[in-house]
Amino acid sequence: MTLLNLPIDNTWTLFLDRDGVINKKIDGDYVRNLKMFEWIEGSKEAIAILSKHFGKIIVVTNQQGIGKGFMTQGELEIIHSFMNSEIEKDGGKIDAIYFSPYLKEEDNIMRKPGIGMPLKAKQDFPEIDFFKSIMVGDSISDMEMADALRLQKVWIGENKILDIAPSLHCTDLLKFAKIISANY
Numbered sequence: 001m002t003l004l005n006l007p008i009d010n011t012w013t014l015f016l017d018r019d020g021v022i023n024k025k026i027d028g029d030y031v032r033n034l035k036m037f038e039w040i041e042g043s044k045e046a047i048a049i050l051s052k053h054f055g056k057i058i059v060v061t062n063q064q065g066i067g068k069g070f071m072t073q074g075e076l077e078i079i080h081s082f083m084n085s086e087i088e089k090d091g092g093k094i095d096a097i098y099f100s101p102y103l104k105e106e107d108n109i110m111r112k113p114g115i116g117m118p119l120k121a122k123q124d125f126p127e128i129d130f131f132k133s134i135m136v137g138d139s140i141s142d143m144e145m146a147d148a149l150r151l152q153k154v155w156i157g158e159n160k161i162l163d164i165a166p167s168l169h170c171t172d173l174l175k176f177a178k179i180i181s182a183n184y
Helices: 043-051 073-089 116-124 140-149 173-183
Strands: 013-016 056-062 096-100 133-137 152-156 168-170
Touching: 013 116, 043 056, 043 073, 043 173, 056 116, 073 096, 096 116, 116 140, 133 140, 140 152, 152 173, 168 173
Parallel strands: 013 056, 013 133, 056 096, 133 152, 152 168
Antiparallel strands: none
16 A cells, blocks of 8 residues: 555654754754754645644654764754744644654664654654554654654655655655645
């Protein structure tokens, strides 16, 4: 069954990565403060569209810049507060944001591809059903996490990586939102 054949409605959950999906990634660095946060064009509009189709929208994001000491949890919370308020102004909603401050070398379950963040989301929102969930991301770790929980996978990016076999490939979040809107 392909993604577009699924009965997506407000009982479904959408998990979103942050860097590379909602805001621009900084190659070789981290979005360490609000000045460094830059929206990907159309991402706020996309979340507004997607908010009409999904019951929950949850952000799951690795933030090892905290673990490396490049930023504090407080600085991250300022970024997320700003992001949430701007999304709400544009008619969208994010129900929760989970982040992992752990270093890759720590191999912590809370760091993608570990499944700790979605499990925490399910603990906080028991109505989440992983069989009725989609992960949208731009990294292999996003797709591996989705595979571990059997979530539908949407790959965001210019290049489609064949060995991850996503349910859908879109160049950006707005294109994904328009596909969902046109089909549901």
